[in-house]
Amino acid sequence: MKIVKIEAIPFAIPYVKPLRFASGEVHTAEHVLVKIHTDDGVVGVGEAPPRPFTYGETQAGIVAVIETVFAPQLIGLTLLDRERAQQRLQRTVGNPAAKSAIDIALWDALGRTLNQSVTALLGGYTDRLRVSHMLGFEEPAKMVAEAERMIETHGIRTFKVKVGRQPYTLDTVVVRTLRERFGNEIELYVDGNRGWSATEALQAMREMSDLGLSFAEELCPADDILGRRWLVDHLDIPFVADESVTTPAEVTREILGGSATALSIKCARTGFTQSQRVHHLAEGLGLEVIMGNQIDGQLGTMCTAAFGAAFSLTSRRAAELSNFLDMSDDLLTDPLEIHDGDLVVRQGAGLSVEIDESKLTHYRLDQ
Numbered sequence: 001m002k003i004v005k006i007e008a009i010p011f012a013i014p015y016v017k018p019l020r021f022a023s024g025e026v027h028t029a030e031h032v033l034v035k036i037h038t039d040d041g042v043v044g045v046g047e048a049p050p051r052p053f054t055y056g057e058t059q060a061g062i063v064a065v066i067e068t069v070f071a072p073q074l075i076g077l078t079l080l081d082r083e084r085a086q087q088r089l090q091r092t093v094g095n096p097a098a099k100s101a102i103d104i105a106l107w108d109a110l111g112r113t114l115n116q117s118v119t120a121l122l123g124g125y126t127d128r129l130r131v132s133h134m135l136g137f138e139e140p141a142k143m144v145a146e147a148e149r150m151i152e153t154h155g156i157r158t159f160k161v162k163v164g165r166q167p168y169t170l171d172t173v174v175v176r177t178l179r180e181r182f183g184n185e186i187e188l189y190v191d192g193n194r195g196w197s198a199t200e201a202l203q204a205m206r207e208m209s210d211l212g213l214s215f216a217e218e219l220c221p222a223d224d225i226l227g228r229r230w231l232v233d234h235l236d237i238p239f240v241a242d243e244s245v246t247t248p249a250e251v252t253r254e255i256l257g258g259s260a261t262a263l264s265i266k267c268a269r270t271g272f273t274q275s276q277r278v279h280h281l282a283e284g285l286g287l288e289v290i291m292g293n294q295i296d297g298q299l300g301t302m303c304t305a306a307f308g309a310a311f312s313l314t315s316r317r318a319a320e321l322s323n324f325l326d327m328s329d330d331l332l333t334d335p336l337e338i339h340d341g342d343l344v345v346r347q348g349a350g351l352s353v354e355i356d357e358s359k360l361t362h363y364r365l366d367q
């Protein structure tokens with residue numbers, strides 16, 4: 001169970017349909033595959049999606065910090081030295097995706113070693129999650145057509161609509177059109193990625209107050225401290241903190257400061273170990289939770305599903321598990337599928353996924 005080698009492999013896979021949102025757009029999955037090798041031949045995997053405009057990490061930066069800072073501190077520990085590994089990762093500030101991919105690969109390796117699924121090791125609550133699909137910025141007709149396709153092809157009935165544009169009516173018209181087209185057949189919530197001011201956000205939310213939205217996510221920046229508190233105070237639906245909660249401490253700060261009333265948990269950002277801590281905090285504070293998507297590939301999506309299915313609180317709401325559908329290809333030998341609105345969590349050892357080495361050779365950027 002001793003860690004003997006850690007690889008950080010950059011790869012790039014284009015999207016068929018780019019995702020556009022208030023803080024950026026993604027055309028190519030420029031991710032990093034992490035492989036952790038143990039002395040008994042087990043290999044655990046994790047996937048880091050850099051989000052330069054959100055957390056400041058880049059693909060090259062993730063490779064560098066893993067190779068030069070994290071790997072030397074972890075080699076020699078065993079897979080059971082989990083708290084020691086966390087302490088060594090977390091003493092470095094920031095770098096959430098790099099740390100998370102390592103943490104996930106450690107859990108995958110542990111699951112493979114013990115011949116248990118990660119979801120069973122974490123909590124083993126259920127075997128599937130309902131899926132929520134993210135609708136990025138497009139013409140209203142295209143966003144409605146995409147929702148239609150998701151309902152027909154995958155049975156998905158929960159949609160997170162990206163908002164945060166100026167003027168805000170560009171977004172409110174889309175949400176209204178979706179509600180009018182599908183009625184109560186669908187669940188809708190919105191995510192602003194910090195695009196609006198607190199005032200714009202409240203005006204937009206008032207204009208949509210008859211549309212039965214379930215949540216409002218990160219509509220304005222958390223650093224607009226008083227404005228955001230004022231906004232959250234005036235809303236009558238939960239306000240989800242997403243990119244403002246990259247650590248359990250930030251969760252405490254946002255929630256106790258009155259700047260959010262619900263949480264998005266992203267394994268791409270808090271791995272499994274820190275996501276557990278965020279989950280326990282949410283449970284203790286009585287907060288609603290959504291399993292979010294950091295525009296993950298299939299490996300990252302499987303991690304979110306494995307974690308979400310492990311607990312009652314994280315499996316209550318539809319989880320954001322469908323961004324991979326817009327990628328032109330992926331690295332797994334056995335692709336994920338969404339049927340009847342659900343994604344089933346595999347119960348094999350670890351994350352129960354295998355990397356297709358010929359695809360990795362094709363898409364990797366370092367050879």
Ligand code: MUC
Binds near residue numbers: 021193293
């Ligand atoms: C989301 O929920 O915000 C967009 C940027 C990112 O990091 O995640 C996505 C989706």
Ligand code: MG
Binds near residue numbers: 217
């Ligand atoms: Mg978000």
